[in-house]
Amino acid sequence: MPAFPEAAREAVGNPTLRANLRHATHTIRDKRARAVAELDDWAALRETGKRIKDRTLRQLDTYLLQLEEAVTAAGGTVHWAADAAEANRIVTELVRATGETEVVKVKSMATQEIGLNEHLAAEGIAAYETDLAELIVQLGDDRPSHILVPAIHRNRGEIRDIFREKMGSWGRPAPEGLSDAPAELAEAARLHLREKFLRAKVGISGANFMVAETGTLVVVESEGNGRMCLTLPETLISVVGVEKVVPTWQDLEVFLQTLPRSSTAERMNPYTSMWTGTTDGDGPGTFHLVLLDNGRTDALADEVGRQALRCIRCSACLNVCPVYERAGGHAYGSVYPGPIGAILTPQLRGTASEVDASLPYASSLCGACYEVCPVAIDIPEVLVHLRGKVAEEGGKGHRLERAAIKASTWVLDHPGVLATGERLASATRKLHPKRLPGPGARQWTESRDLPELPAEPFRDWWRKNRT
Amino acid sequence: MTDSRARILARIRTAVADAPEAAPVARDYRTSHTPDAPEALLDLLHENLADYRAHVHRTAPAGLAALVARLLAERGARSVVVPPGLPEEWLAATEAARRFDEPRLTPYELDGTDAVVTGCAVAIAETGTIVLDGGPGQGRRALTLVPDLHVCVVRAPEQVVASVPLALPRLAPARPLTWISGPSATSDIELDRVEGVHGPRTLEVVLVTEP
Numbered sequence: 001m002p003a004f005p006e007a008a009r010e011a012v013g014n015p016t017l018r019a020n021l022r023h024a025t026h027t028i029r030d031k032r033a034r035a036v037a038e039l040d041d042w043a044a045l046r047e048t049g050k051r052i053k054d055r056t057l058r059q060l061d062t063y064l065l066q067l068e069e070a071v072t073a074a075g076g077t078v079h080w081a082a083d084a085a086e087a088n089r090i091v092t093e094l095v096r097a098t099g100e101t102e103v104v105k106v107k108s109m110a111t112q113e114i115g116l117n118e119h120l121a122a123e124g125i126a127a128y129e130t131d132l133a134e135l136i137v138q139l140g141d142d143r144p145s146h147i148l149v150p151a152i153h154r155n156r157g158e159i160r161d162i163f164r165e166k167m168g169s170w171g172r173p174a175p176e177g178l179s180d181a182p183a184e185l186a187e188a189a190r191l192h193l194r195e196k197f198l199r200a201k202v203g204i205s206g207a208n209f210m211v212a213e214t215g216t217l218v219v220v221e222s223e224g225n226g227r228m229c230l231t232l233p234e235t236l237i238s239v240v241g242v243e244k245v246v247p248t249w250q251d252l253e254v255f256l257q258t259l260p261r262s263s264t265a266e267r268m269n270p271y272t273s274m275w276t277g278t279t280d281g282d283g284p285g286t287f288h289l290v291l292l293d294n295g296r297t298d299a300l301a302d303e304v305g306r307q308a309l310r311c312i313r314c315s316a317c318l319n320v321c322p323v324y325e326r327a328g329g330h331a332y333g334s335v336y337p338g339p340i341g342a343i344l345t346p347q348l349r350g351t352a353s354e355v356d357a358s359l360p361y362a363s364s365l366c367g368a369c370y371e372v373c374p375v376a377i378d379i380p381e382v383l384v385h386l387r388g389k390v391a392e393e394g395g396k397g398h399r400l401e402r403a404a405i406k407a408s409t410w411v412l413d414h415p416g417v418l419a420t421g422e423r424l425a426s427a428t429r430k431l432h433p434k435r436l437p438g439p440g441a442r443q444w445t446e447s448r449d450l451p452e453l454p455a456e457p458f459r460d461w462w463r464k465n466r467t
Numbered sequence: 468m469t470d471s472r473a474r475i476l477a478r479i480r481t482a483v484a485d486a487p488e489a490a491p492v493a494r495d496y497r498t499s500h501t502p503d504a505p506e507a508l509l510d511l512l513h514e515n516l517a518d519y520r521a522h523v524h525r526t527a528p529a530g531l532a533a534l535v536a537r538l539l540a541e542r543g544a545r546s547v548v549v550p551p552g553l554p555e556e557w558l559a560a561t562e563a564a565r566r567f568d569e570p571r572l573t574p575y576e577l578d579g580t581d582a583v584v585t586g587c588a589v590a591i592a593e594t595g596t597i598v599l600d601g602g603p604g605q606g607r608r609a610l611t612l613v614p615d616l617h618v619c620v621v622r623a624p625e626q627v628v629a630s631v632p633l634a635l636p637r638l639a640p641a642r643p644l645t646w647i648s649g650p651s652a653t654s655d656i657e658l659d660r661v662e663g664v665h666g667p668r669t670l671e672v673v674l675v676t677e678p
Contacts, residue, residue, distance in 0.1 A: 020657075027658050044496035055489040061479045074641065080472040132664055133655035149655055156656055182656040186664050193665065198574040214640035224612060224651040224666025231608045232574050242475065249640050253632040254496070260594075264654065267515060268594035268631075271666065272646035273608070279643050281571070282607035293475045301482035 001333040003358035005443075008327035017153050021328050024152045029319045031265035032372070038267070039257065049254045050376040053310035056247055057300060063212040063245045064291065070215025074277020076287040081239075083294050084114035091116060091204065091237055092123050094288050098235050100125075100201045106219060106226045107131035108206030109147065109313055110239045110292055112335040113348075116204070127204065128170070128196050130225035132189050139166040145329030145337060147315040148263050153328055156180040167192050193225065203229035203284065207240045208312065209255060210289075213248045216276045217289070220259060220269045230273050236284040241292050243300075243309040255312060258374035262314035295348030304385040308344045310375040315340075317369035317379060323362055332359065339369035343382040351390050360386035400440060422457035429453045498632040500593055505624035508592045509674060512627055515595025519649025520662055521670040527678040535584060535618060536560035538671045542616050544582035548572070550606025557584060557620065568606055577613035583667075584618045585611055588644075589637050593630045596648040597621060597672065600638060608645055617667040619647070623676045 001007070011017055036042050056063055068078045081087035095103060103120070105111065105127050117127040117138075129138045133151040137144050140162040144150030151159065160180040167174045172192045178184060205226065209218040217238060219226050230236060246252070260269045278287050300306050318324045318338030329337030333355040334345040342359045351357045360383050369379040391398045411418050432453065436445045454461075501511060513523045526534045539547060539561050547563040558565065566572060566580055586604035587597045597619055599605045604620075611617050621627065628634050638644060651666030662668055 024658050039497075039500060041496040041500075048492060048494055048496055051490050051492045055492055058483055058486055058489040060483070061476045064476070064479075080475050082471040082474055086471060130665070131655075132653045136655070149658070151655055159656055182659040182661045185656055186653055186661040190664055194578070197665070198578055211640065216640045222651070223653045223664040225664065227608065227612050227645065228665055231612060242479075249635060250632075253635050256631050266519070266648070268591075268596045268646070268648040270519070270648050270650065270652050272644075274640070274644040274646075276641050276643075279601070282601055282643050283609075291475070293471075293478070297475065297478035297482050300479060303486065306482075306486075 001355045003354040004327075004331055004333070004362040005358060007331035007333060008323075008362070011328040011331050012326050016155070017328055018326060020153050020155050021325055024146075024149065025319045025325045028149075028265055032262060032316060032319065035261040035265045035267065039261070045254055045258050046374055046376055049258055049312075049374055050310060052246060052251050052254060053375055054307075056245060057243065057306060057309055060242065060245070060300065063247055064242060066212040067210055067215060067245050068291075070212065071277055071287075071289050072215075074215045076215070076277040076289055079288060079290045081290050081292050081294070087114050087239055087290055087292050087294065088116055088119040090290050091239065092120060092125065094235070094237050095120070095125050095202055096123075098202050102126040102128065102196075102200070103202040103204050104128050104130050104196055104200040104229045104233065105134075106203070106205035106221070106229045107134050107150070108204070108239065109335060110206045110241050111204060112144065114239070114292070114294060116239065128193070130193050130197070130229060131221075132186060132223060132225075135189055135193065136162060139163065139170060143330055144335065146318060147313055147336065147338070147340075148318075149315075153330070156182060156185065159185055163188055171195060197225075197228040197232055200229070200233045202235045202237065203233040205229055205236065205238045207238050207244055208259065209252060210240060210245045211247075211249055211252065212245050214276055216249070216274050218252065218272065218274050220256075220272045222264065222270045224271055227271055227273055230275065231283050233284055235286040235288070237288045237290065239290045239292055241294075242296050243311075259312055259314055262316040262372070262374040295350075298350070299344070299347035302347060302385075305343065305347050305382050307377050308340065308347060308382060310377055311340050311344065312375060314374055316372040316374065320368040320372050321363075322366060322368070323364055327362070332362065334359075339363060339379045339383075340377070343377075343379055343386060346386055346390075351386070351393060357390045357393075360390055419457065419459060422459070425453050426456050429455070497630075499629040501629040503629070505627070508627050508629055509623050509676070511629075512590055512592035512595065512621075513674065515592065516597075516649065516672050517595075519595050520652070521595070521649045521672050523672050523674065525674045525676060528675055531620070531673065531675055532556055532558070532560040534673060535620075536562070538618055538673075539563050539582055539584075539616070542582065542669060544616055546580045546582070548577065548580050548583040548606070548610050548614055550583070550585055550604055550610055552603025552605075553584065553586070554604065568610060571607075574609065574613060577609060580614045582616035582618060583610050583614045584620070586620050586622070587626060589634050590621045590627050591629070591631060591634045592627060594648060596634075596646050598634060598638060599645045599647065600642045602642070608643055611645065611647070612666055615663075615667055616669045616671070617647075617650075618671045618673065620673045620675060623674050
């Protein structure tokens with residue numbers, strides 16, 4: 001994976017991608033603003049959501065233990081996974097124990113994060129994505145580019161081509177003469193997936209919320225594929241990040257108001273499923289909850305960065321971000337794209353790789369993401385904080401930067417040198433280039449105008465006019 | 468496995484050891500955004516359900532059986548799932564073949580059934596949502612999922628609340644809950660909304676009001 005600047009350059013040069021992204025992000029951001037405006041207590045809901053999450057994170061151990069107890073009491077089994085490898089191993093063993101070789105999946109960021117599908121495939125287990133967009137991505141051998149609308153980068157023509165070419169090799173082929181009308185495409189997906197839902201014995205999901213007090217898990221969705229996977233199979237395995245817990249049943253009243261309006265811009269998403277352990281005669285008889293750390297406790301240890309764990313994955317920040325709108329989700333090199341990805345990914349994975357070190361810089365710091373965040377994550381604050389960390393670790397680019405700062409510190413410590421330099425700069429200003437030379441500096445000035453120097457230094461002006 | 472449990476908990480405790488205490492959770496948001504008038508609530512529920520492409524009907528109790536029969540007939544439903552505990556009189560006028568869930572219908576049998584008629588636990592006006600909790604007349608979750616037509620009966624005013632904060636205390640978390648706001652829908656293709664991807668393609672909501 002190339003670092004963000006290279007990946008983004010490629011995306012920005014693709015006019016189809018930019019048109020798809022622009023259309024999608026603008027449509028959804030306008031709708032969201034209207035949905036939010038319907039609630040005149042939005043600011044209070046946002047503040048409460050933020051506080052609930054902060055309180056949960058502060059006592060995360062207590063709430064996870066409470067959750068474990070409640071889920072177990074309700075007939076579920078709880079597993080703890082320190083990292084992706086362990087989570088994948090646990091899920092594989094659980095699927096193996098059922099004797100099945102295929103599973104149906106609800107769209108889940110956590111399982112994408114750990115690469116579960118690829119791991120299961122390597123173990124001889126076929127994992128079928130059932131969310132329409134995830135299906136498009138899976139069939140197209142592609143990667144998701146948006147948290148909520150993973151195929152946002154594809155238009156209807158591209159989707160029709162993928163369905164025509166690939167559906168047959170995964171199951172029921174696309175109908176003859178499939179057009180690019182969204183209703184026809186959705187119908188093709190319905191038929192293709194229904195045969196999988198009806199025979200599925202194992203379902204795999206994530207969860208939007210887990211309630212510590214009651215042991216209840218919550219999945220919000222639109223299509224009903226989630227309901228299919230959560231209800232029809234005999235075994236359900238849910239892989240959920242530890243930060244998804246909320247303390248009380250009542251807390252859901254906040255997030256069930258803020259999440260749908262922030263994400264799909266609806267008063268409520270079409271379907272919400274809630275289940276507590278297992279229920280006799282209704283739904284899976286076996287339920288496993290895999291609690292996933294995978295870097296979350298590292299993020300939790302960062303006093304500025306830990307607020308990223310408040311995220312409820314609504315994706316409002318993606319849709320308002322001028323950088324995301326032009327670069328697209330793939331450029332972020334992670335399952336979490338956009339502003340939230342730029343602060344979450346480097347915390348979950350660390351900043352050792354070039355991609356992860358580049359992410360805190362994948363922003364103009366305009367602050368639009370903070371404005372729309374329903375749990376008030378100060379994304380710009382975390383970005384700047386993470387830039388500081390990356391700079392301190394001293395990557396390639398940052399050695400030059402440090403040398404420059406060191407040199408300027410010396411100049412600023414010597415007023416005589418500074419004054420001479422200023423006069424010299426003013427006197428030669430007609431000769432200054434419009435672009436700076438050298439790697440780094442040239443890129444910086446390619447898209448920015450250099451400030452014009454004044455005809456005389458301020459100190460000289462002051463001496464003449466004020467003394 | 469136990470190792471990871473201990474390790475994760477220890478990591479959490481270390482991570483927040485120096486963190487300041489979190490601010491208390493103030494709940495100064497509204498519990499409702501709607502005036503407390505049953506008629507207005509019902510109108511709002513009607514409007515919001517319709518806005519998400521549910522078909523909404525109103526009737527007095529005496530007209531319910533005929534209305535249910537008409538809705539099933541209009542959609543060409545020849546078979547209908549009857550959840551345990553559904554009042555018999557609701558289906559008194561329909562000619563559709565009844566299918567009972569005892570013993571449990573297989574997913575394939577449900578797929579081969581045209582419609583389901585249920586009651587609900589509560590309906591939320593501000594969001595246009597009906598909530599099923601598996602109680603009498605609702606059945607298990609799969610019953611309202613696999614057949615293509617769902618006719619849901621809401622008793623007004625007693626089952627209608629204004630908002631999400633007013634709905635949650637009326638629901639038991641231990642029961643499997645399904646919140647439904649309009650029919651199954653997707654916006655995954657260029658954000659064009661398409662109804663009926665995997666769940667029922669048609670949702671008919673009947674508001675039963677005392678005359």
